[in-house]
Every structure is written in C-alpha cells, then in structure tokens.
Amino acid sequence: MTARIGVVTFPGSLDDRDTQRAIRLAGAEPVALWHKDKDLKQVDAVVLPGGFSYGDYLRAGAISRFSPVMGTVIEQAKAGLPVLGICNGFQVLTEAHLLPGAMLGNDHLHFICRDQKLRVENAETAWTADYSEGQEIFIPLKNMDGRYVADEYTLDKLEAEGRVAFRYLDVNPNGSLRDIAGITNEAGNVVGLMPHPEHATEPLIGTGRTDGLPFFTSILKKLVTA
Amino acid sequence: MSRTPLDTVEHAAATPDVELPWAELGLKKDEYERVVEILGRRPTGAELAMYSVMWSEHCSYKSSKVHLRQFGEKAPENDAMLVGIGENAGVVDVGQGYAVTFKVESHNHPSYVEPYQGAATGVGGIVRDIIAMGARPVAVVDPLRFGAADHPDTKRVLPGVVAGIGGYGNCLGLPNIGGEVVFDACYQGNPLVNAGCIGVMRHEDIHLAKASGAGNKVILYGARTGGDGIGGASILASETFDDAKPSKRPAVQVGDPFQEKLLIECTLEAFAEKLVVGIQDLGAAGLSCATSELASNGSGGMRVTLDDVPLRDSTLSPEEILMSESQERMCAVVEPEKVDRFLEICAKWDVIATVIGEVTDGDRLEIYWHGGKIVDVDPRTVAHEGPVYERPYARPDWQDALQADDAGKLPRPRSAEELKAQVLKLVASPNQASKKWIAQQYDHFVQGNTVLAMPEDSGMIRIDEETGLGVALATDGNGRYAKLDPYTGAQLALAEAYRNVATTGAKPLAVSDCLNFGSPEDPAVMWQFAEAVRGLADGCLQLGTPVTGGNVSLYNQTGEAAIHPTPVVAVLGVIDDVARRTPVAFQEEGQLLYLLGDTREEFGGSAWSQVVHDHLGGLPPKVDLERERLLAEILISASRDGMIDSAHDLSDGGLIQAVVESALLGGKGARLVVPDGLDAFTFLLSESAGRAIVAVPRSEEVRFNDMCGARGLPATRIGVVDGETVEVQGEFELSLAELREAHETTIPSLLT
Numbered sequence: 001m002t003a004r005i006g007v008v009t010f011p012g013s014l015d016d017r018d019t020q021r022a023i024r025l026a027g028a029e030p031v032a033l034w035h036k037d038k039d040l041k042q043v044d045a046v047v048l049p050g051g052f053s054y055g056d057y058l059r060a061g062a063i064s065r066f067s068p069v070m071g072t073v074i075e076q077a078k079a080g081l082p083v084l085g086i087c088n089g090f091q092v093l094t095e096a097h098l099l100p101g102a103m104l105g106n107d108h109l110h111f112i113c114r115d116q117k118l119r120v121e122n123a124e125t126a127w128t129a130d131y132s133e134g135q136e137i138f139i140p141l142k143n144m145d146g147r148y149v150a151d152e153y154t155l156d157k158l159e160a161e162g163r164v165a166f167r168y169l170d171v172n173p174n175g176s177l178r179d180i181a182g183i184t185n186e187a188g189n190v191v192g193l194m195p196h197p198e199h200a201t202e203p204l205i206g207t208g209r210t211d212g213l214p215f216f217t218s219i220l221k222k223l224v225t226a
Numbered sequence: 227m228s229r230t231p232l233d234t235v236e237h238a239a240a241t242p243d244v245e246l247p248w249a250e251l252g253l254k255k256d257e258y259e260r261v262v263e264i265l266g267r268r269p270t271g272a273e274l275a276m277y278s279v280m281w282s283e284h285c286s287y288k289s290s291k292v293h294l295r296q297f298g299e300k301a302p303e304n305d306a307m308l309v310g311i312g313e314n315a316g317v318v319d320v321g322q323g324y325a326v327t328f329k330v331e332s333h334n335h336p337s338y339v340e341p342y343q344g345a346a347t348g349v350g351g352i353v354r355d356i357i358a359m360g361a362r363p364v365a366v367v368d369p370l371r372f373g374a375a376d377h378p379d380t381k382r383v384l385p386g387v388v389a390g391i392g393g394y395g396n397c398l399g400l401p402n403i404g405g406e407v408v409f410d411a412c413y414q415g416n417p418l419v420n421a422g423c424i425g426v427m428r429h430e431d432i433h434l435a436k437a438s439g440a441g442n443k444v445i446l447y448g449a450r451t452g453g454d455g456i457g458g459a460s461i462l463a464s465e466t467f468d469d470a471k472p473s474k475r476p477a478v479q480v481g482d483p484f485q486e487k488l489l490i491e492c493t494l495e496a497f498a499e500k501l502v503v504g505i506q507d508l509g510a511a512g513l514s515c516a517t518s519e520l521a522s523n524g525s526g527g528m529r530v531t532l533d534d535v536p537l538r539d540s541t542l543s544p545e546e547i548l549m550s551e552s553q554e555r556m557c558a559v560v561e562p563e564k565v566d567r568f569l570e571i572c573a574k575w576d577v578i579a580t581v582i583g584e585v586t587d588g589d590r591l592e593i594y595w596h597g598g599k600i601v602d603v604d605p606r607t608v609a610h611e612g613p614v615y616e617r618p619y620a621r622p623d624w625q626d627a628l629q630a631d632d633a634g635k636l637p638r639p640r641s642a643e644e645l646k647a648q649v650l651k652l653v654a655s656p657n658q659a660s661k662k663w664i665a666q667q668y669d670h671f672v673q674g675n676t677v678l679a680m681p682e683d684s685g686m687i688r689i690d691e692e693t694g695l696g697v698a699l700a701t702d703g704n705g706r707y708a709k710l711d712p713y714t715g716a717q718l719a720l721a722e723a724y725r726n727v728a729t730t731g732a733k734p735l736a737v738s739d740c741l742n743f744g745s746p747e748d749p750a751v752m753w754q755f756a757e758a759v760r761g762l763a764d765g766c767l768q769l770g771t772p773v774t775g776g777n778v779s780l781y782n783q784t785g786e787a788a789i790h791p792t793p794v795v796a797v798l799g800v801i802d803d804v805a806r807r808t809p810v811a812f813q814e815e816g817q818l819l820y821l822l823g824d825t826r827e828e829f830g831g832s833a834w835s836q837v838v839h840d841h842l843g844g845l846p847p848k849v850d851l852e853r854e855r856l857l858a859e860i861l862i863s864a865s866r867d868g869m870i871d872s873a874h875d876l877s878d879g880g881l882i883q884a885v886v887e888s889a890l891l892g893g894k895g896a897r898l899v900v901p902d903g904l905d906a907f908t909f910l911l912s913e914s915a916g917r918a919i920v921a922v923p924r925s926e927e928v929r930f931n932d933m934c935g936a937r938g939l940p941a942t943r944i945g946v947v948d949g950e951t952v953e954v955q956g957e958f959e960l961s962l963a964e965l966r967e968a969h970e971t972t973i974p975s976l977l978t
Binding site: 018050056057112 | 389393398399482483484487488575576666667668669670671672673674676677688691804805807
C-alpha cells in the first residue's frame with residue numbers, strides 16, 4: 001500500500017507537475033487536484049506547489065486562498081491533514097492563516113534563483129522526519145516575494161515552540177526575519193517553506209543534488225506506517 | 227460630432243478620390259499603387275491598415291527576402307527536418323517519436339523604448355510561436371546586447387530588460403537555460419533583445435497555421451483586444467479615419483504572463499483532444515496577420531465579423547482592432563462539432579474565447595463591421611505576395627582600411643607581470659566577467675528537466691524521463707568579428723554555437739537565426755547583411771545543419787551609426803542520454819587538460835584587442851568548418867564513452883578565459899604549461915576557432931589520445947587540474963580567490 005498525495009493546480013501554478021514527479025520518485029502516488037474542485041479525492045496529504053497563482057498581481061497567494069479547494073484544505077488541515085506549501089504554496093498557507101506571518105518582496109527587489117544552503121531546525125514534523133535536526137542541506141530557491149515577516153511576539157513564539165523548520169545559512173537571500181526559510185504549525189502537520197524541495201530530487205537535474213527527497217519520503221513513511 | 231460614413235468596400239468603390247494616409251502608415255507610393263491595382267479600386271481604411279502592417283519590413287521581409295532564399299536553396303539534405311522555413315517555427319525530429327521546435331526572434335526596438343515590457347513581450351511572442359506549432363514550451367534563452375557597460379543609460383536598459391525577461395518567463399514556468407550578454411558602444415541606442423524558445427511534441431501533434439474546411443469556425447481566444455501596440459497608431463487615430471477617437475496610443479505592448487500561462491495550458495489541452503485544425507498566434511500585425519496568414523495558407527477563404535472581437539476599449543475603430551498588437555491572443559480553426567468542447571476547455575482555464583468567423587469555400591478574406599463589408603481581399607496578396615526589394619548593396623569603402631588595421635601589430639605584453647595584469651583585466655572586463663547577477667534573476671529549475679543552464683556552453687533539457695533523451699541549445703554571435711568580415715563573422719557565430727552544443731556532448735542538428743543589422747537603405751549595411759546570409763547559408767550547407775527559421779531585425783541604427791552587423795545563431799543538438807552530458811566545471815584534481823585544435827596568432831576582433839587596446843581592426847579568426855565537424859565528433863564520442871569529465875569551448879577571451887571559467891565553476895585550479903612552438907601570449911589569448919579544452923581522467927588518457935590521433939585532430943596536453951590557483955608555468959600564478967573577485971564583482975558593481 002502506498003500513500004496518495006494530492007497536488008493542487010491553481011491557475012498560474014508552475015511546479016505542479018514537478019511536485020507530482022517528486023512524489024512519484026519517493027514512491028507515493030500523486031493525485032492532481034483542481035482549484036475549482038472542493039473534492040480532495042480522499043488523498044492522505046496535500047502539497048500546494050510553487051508558481052504565480054493568479055499572476056500574484058494582488059498579493060502572492062491572496063486570491064488562491066479563497067478558491068473552492070482551499071476551503072476543504074483549510075478545514076481538513078485543522079483536523080490534521082498533512083499539508084506542505086512550497087514557495088507560492090507557503091504564501092497561500094500564510095494568507096489562509098494556517099501558518100502565521102506573511103511574505104513581502106525580496107529586500108533587494110530582484111527575482112532570485114540560487115542553490116540555497118539551509119539548516120533543518122525541526123525534524124519532527126510530518127514533512128521533515130527523514131532529516132535530522134541541525135542537518136545542513138542545499139535546496140534551490142527561486143522567488144520574487146520570499147521575505148518572511150511576522151511581529152516580534154510571533155517570531156519569539158515560533159522560536160520558543162521550535163516551529164522554525166528551516167533557516168537560511170551563509171546567505172539570507174531575501175531579507176527574511178531571523179533567516180527563516182520555513183515554518184510549521186503547532187501540530188506539525190502543516191509546513192511551509194520558500195525553497196523548492198521538488199527541484200532537488202534527481203541527481204542529474206537542476207543542481208544535481210537530492211537533498212529535497214526526504215520531504216516526500218518523510219510523509220510517505222508517516223502515512224504508510226500510520 | 228458626426229461620424230464619417232463607414233468606409234465599406236462599396237463606399238470605397240464609390241469614392242475613388244478619397245485621400246488615404248498611406249504614407250503616414252509607412253507605405254511607399256508605388257506600394258500603395260500596387261494595392262489599388264490588386265484591388266481594382268482604392269482600399270478601404272481597414273484594408274489599408276492590413277496591407278500597411280503586413281507589407282512592413284517587419285512582417286514582409288521585403289528587403290531581406292531575396293537573400294534569405296539561400297537558406298532554402300542551399301539547405302543540406304537532412305532527414306530530421308519535419309517542418310521548414312515559413313511556418314511559425316521549424317520542427318526537427320530528435321528521435322524516439324519526439325519532435326522539437328525552436329526559434330529565435332528579436333524585440334530590439336521596443337526594449338529600448340520600454341525595457342521591461344519590451345523584453346517581457348519578446349518572451350511572450352516567441353513562446354506563442356512555439357505553442358502554435360503544437361508543442362509544449364520547455365525552455366527559453368536570451369541573447370542580449372547592450373551599450374557600453376559603464377554608460378549611464380545601460381543602467382536603465384539592462385536591469386529593465388533582465389527584469390522583464392525574468393518577470394515574464396519566470397511567471398510562465400519556463401526555465402531560462404542560456405543566452406549571452408554582450409556590451410559594446412555600438413549598441414548604445416539600439417540594444418539587441420533576442421529571445422529564443424524550445425518546444426517539444428510528439429510527431430503526430432505538429433500543428434500548422436492553416437485554415438481549411440469550409441464551415442470550420444475561427445475562434446479568437448486569450449486576452450481582450452486593446453489599443454496597445456498599434457504601430458503608427460498616432461496616424462490611425464487621426465481624423466482621416468474617424469475623428470471621434472481617443473488619440474495617441476502607446477506603441478509598446480504590455481504583457482500579462484499569467485494570461486499567457488493559461489493560454490499555454492488551454493491550447494495544449496485542446497491539442498491533446500485533437501480539437502484544432504489550424505492555429506496561429508497573434509503577434510506583430512495582430513488580427514491582420516492571423517486572419518490573412520491562416521486564410522492564405524489554407525484551401526478556402528475566410529469570413530470574419532469584427533464586431534465579435536472582445537475588446538478592452540469599446541471605442542476602438544475597426545482599423546485599430548485589425549492592427550492592435552495586444553498580447554496573449556491566439557486564433558484557432560475548429561470544426562463546428564468541436565467548437566463547444568473547445569470553448570469548454572477555454573472556460574475551464576478562465577480564458578475568453580469567441581467565434582469570430584468561419585472558413586468559406588471561396589478564396590477571399592472578408593471582414594465585416596456593423597453589417598458592412600470593410601475588407602474583401604485575396605489573403606495571399608496581404609500575407610505572402612507583398613513587395614520584394616532588390617536593395618542596392620556595396621562593400622563599404624572603409625572595409626579595406628578596417629581590415630588593414632591589423633590587431634597583430636598591437637603592442638603585446640613585454641613581461642610575465644604585464645601578461646598577468648592583462649589576463650586579470652580581461653577576465654574582469656564586462657564582456658568576459660561572470661553574468662551570474664543576471665542569470666540568477668531567471669528561474670533555471672522549473673519543470674524539473676534542466677540538465678545544464680548558463681554559464682554552461684549550452685543549455686540542456688531532458689525531454690524523456692525514461693530514456694534520458696535530451697536537447698541542447700546554444701546561441702552565439704560576435705558583432706566585432708562580423709564587422710571585420712560579415713561572411714566569416716556569420717560562419718564564426720555558427721561555428722561557435724555548433725561547438726558549444728558539441729562540448730556538452732550533444733550532436734548539432736539544426737539552426738535558427740536572428741539577424742540584427744542597421745538600415746537596409748544603406749548599401750553598406752545591405753552588403754553586410756547579404757554577406758552574412760551568404761556565409762551562414764554556405765556554412766549550414768557544409769555542416770549539414772539546415773536553417774529551420776528565424777528572424778530579421780533591420781533599422782538597428784541611430785542616425786548614421788548602425789550597430790555592428792550581428793547575426794546571432796542558435797544551434798539545436800540532441801543527446802541520447804543526458805546522463806552523458808559534459809559540464810564546463812573542472813570535476814577532479816589530477817585530471818589532464820588537453821587543448822584540441824590549432825592555435826594561430828589571431829587577434830583581430832579579439833577580446834584582448836578590445837579590453838587592452840580598445841581596438842577593432844584586422845581580420846577575424848579563420849573558419850575551418852571541416853575541422854569544427856571533426857572536433858564536434860571527437861567531443862561527442864568522448865562524452866558518450868566517458869573519456870572526458872569536463873569540456874569548454876574556446877572563443878572570445880581565448881584559452882585563459884576558458885580555463886578560468888572552468889576553474890571557478892569547479893572550485894579547482896589548474897597548472898598550465900605553454901606548449902612547444904607557441905609563445906605564452908598567443909597560447910593564452912589568441913581566439914583561433916575550432917578549439918576546445920577538455921579534462922581527461924588519467925585512466926582514459928591513452929584511449930583519448932588514440933582516438934584523436936586516429937581521427938587526425940591535434941590534441942596537446944597543456945596541464946593538469948590542480949590546487950587553488952591558475953598557474954601558467956614560468957609566467958604567472960593567480961589564486962582562485964583573486965580570479966573570483968575579478969570575475970564576479972564587475973557586473974554587480976556596474977549595475978547596482
């Protein structure tokens with residue numbers, strides 16, 4: 001038995017097919033979900049992929065958050081459904097208030113695409129269990145609006161509760177507060193990050209590293225053994 | 227205010243003496259007279275609008291056509307060619323049932339006026355050309371040329387162009403895998419913004435721009451039509467047509483990549499369900515072009531009701547609707563029983579789609595507005611039978627003096643210390659410096675198939691996950707070489723792109739080009755153009771790589787000053803398994819460095835002559851295409867059989883530039899020995915063509931040498947991958963840190 005992991009396609013999603021491939025490479029079954037469809041097709045987990053949903057013309061993720069599919073995702077995430085938001089998906093998760101904080105434009109005002117070094121700060125979430133705490137990994141980053149911000153109280157709370165999941169190392173590529181690259185909710189089932197683990201799953205492709213694969217093997221193991 | 231009567235065909239026939247603004251629309255007197263002769267009456271305003279845009283240089287290739295014919299006449303026999311010149315883009319067979327379409331186009335003039343939108347819509351246009359062939363776009367490349375790097379206006383143009391390409395391409399989900407960035411004062415008022423795209427499809431999915439089958443519906447889908455991008459709009463909005471119109475419209479289009487992304491997905495879905503008989507994108511000349519080309523290529527005529535075109539601005543006149551270059555629009559021909567399904571797919575993607583007409587069994591293109599017939603033409607006369615000019619051309623009188631000004635006579639470094647200083651200056655110069663600051667503003671990873679991207683010699687994309695089949699694309703051009711000798715310059719561009727494909731391990735297959743020149747009305751420019759086309763056509767014939775399509779951009783000129791003739795050549799290659807690709811970066815210490823090919827004293831047009839002496843003169847390096855072919859075969863065999871672990875083509879900046887790039891990318895230094903028979907200066911800085919450096923694992927040295935020996939390719943052992951420095955024994959040593967500082971800080975410090 002394997003797990004069925006849904007990947008939502010919003011209009012303007014770009015990395016939906018890549019994410020499906022990464023899920024397949026990890027050994028799980030990818031299921032395409034459509035933004036206009038409330039039905040999650042009984043998947044065991046959901047990934048909100050990267051891209052520029054609705055062109056990001058308003059605020060990244062601000063419109064997608066109101067799509068029919070997100071109504072169900074929000075409801076079920078609160079009930080424990082594992083959800084991973086990558087880049088634009090992370091932005092959607094903050095807009096949907098499944099994760100705290102918000103994303104602003106990069107401090108240098110340019111799009112940035114680079115192989116980014118990260119430190120895994122929390123290896124206990126549904127999506128990070130195959131890493132070890134403190135592990136240093138390289139995951140491609142590519143975004144225009146990647147600067148994570150939140151008020152001091154929220155940031156302190158995230159730190160105190162161990163909810164900073166990933167931190168930028170060496171270079172802070174977008175001005176994110178406290179070098180935050182990704183966070184988790186209290187229950188550890190919802191994780192969002194700006195870098196793209198789905199682009200680091202094959203040795204030949206992209207940066208040639210497979211540091212992103214554990215995201216997908218983590219969730220698979222959790223679902224299959226659950 | 228009273229409206230002038232609608233200028234119908236009937237009205238035009240009844241009012242032969244009405245003066246039309248043909249000159250303001252860019253038509254010459256004899257061209258206008260020819261329109262009258264074709265129609266047997268004066269054209270209506272709408273017909274005049276169509277003829278004027280379709281007979282423009284940009285759409286009709288009227289000055290270049292007589293020369294471009296050579297690409298067909300001299301085309302090499304090539305079984306891979308599935309669709310040749312004349313369609314939206316050429317298509318080649320890459321094996322395993324896959325076909326690849328690719329093309330390079332220019333968006334030079336708009337990018338100077340409005341860098342962000344000009345460059346963005348350049349990407350949009352080339353991508354629609356690729357979709358229109360039935361293919362999924364899989365990558366883009368951008369060969370760019372700007373004025374002097376330290377000129378204040380470059381700081382306006384370059385960041386805008388780069389942000390526009392990124393803003394559009396990143397949002398479309400297309401990895402940007404290559405291109406060039408070149409600075410030269412000659413491009414100061416005329417930057418060159420060329421954009422290329424590759425698309426992949428199965429053989430059976432190839433679509434053509436053709437309207438056939440009477441009764442089939444013509445569907446316009448995508449963005450609404452607005453007043454943007456109307457060439458010569460100020461004239462159109464003048465009182466001659468209708469004085470109740472808003473006046474001036476911007477001539478640069480505004481892009482909406484989100485709309486284009488939806489257009490890609492819904493078009494591919496319609497293709498997959500076999501709903502489309504013929505398709506055309508709306509680019510230059512908008513609906514005028516799409517309707518006349520679809521009708522002209524098909525078997526029947528076409529009737530269009532212009533009132534049905536969805537508008538952004540309800541006050542647009544029919545002439546403006548026909549000329550509008552609003553972006554993100556396409557036109558499909560669909561059988562009546564499939565129309566509902568086609569519209570459903572568009573609705574799924576929230577794309578507006580409207581039936582605006584149908585294919586008829588006649589041979590006329592008829593367009594109606596408010597019930598009146600405003601266009602009644604033979605579409606071929608609009609789309610394909612435009613004027614053809616035999617522009618006079620003559621070798622400029624300054625060419626001899628330029629060639630006599632031999633760069634070989636320039637003072638050379640007199641000491642090792644001076645040589646070292648010049649090398650450091652070279653690798654830090656804007657043209658030779660790292661373009662990472664630019665490349666990192668483009669998404670290289672999206673779609674998850676990028677095997678190689680800049681600064682590799684060519685970009686490479688995997689097209690089949692099971693077999694590892696992939697394609698490579700390189701674009702090259704050197705305006706300095708072409709200025710010294712346009713025929714040779716064009717062949718050098720071809721040779722370099724061909725070589726760049728081969729160094730990555732792919733087999734060169736076909737060519738697209740973007741020919742950027744000054745004004746065709748200047749006989750000297752026309753001579754440069756004629757020579758470059760002749761050189762490229764001869765070169766393609768010799769290398770067996772046909773030109774599948776391309777683009778000509780003329781009038782890249784400010785006042786009397788034309789740009790350097792700049793033929794940009796794109797070569798597409800195929801590789802059976804991307805796992806065998808060869809990167810530029812040095813991989814392992816201890817591997818042996820070999821120089822392949824012959825090094826001569828060739829400095830004309832070289833980077834050294836520019837950086838150290840600000841000089842342009844003499845002759846460009848010699849071209850030997852048979853040698854290029856042999857070199858490519860060796861590089862491909864060596865890659866396939868695992869004999870080399872890295873390879874880098876030698877071109878501008880010569881051997882030292884290539885070694886420094888491979889060292890910095892790999893984080894590993896090199897120890898070089900000047901080979902017998904060469905002086906250090908020539909060894910390091912000559913730009914002789916037909917050369918590459920390769921890193922050979924020691925275990926493969928004998929086998930590699932044997933192969934080169936047996937095939938007759940000179941292979942000289944020049945050193946070893948080693949340490950933290952680039953050392954030229956007996957001359958100088960530069961640390962990687964020092965080189966990195968020089969190579970990587972130039973561009974950011976000039977542009978931020």
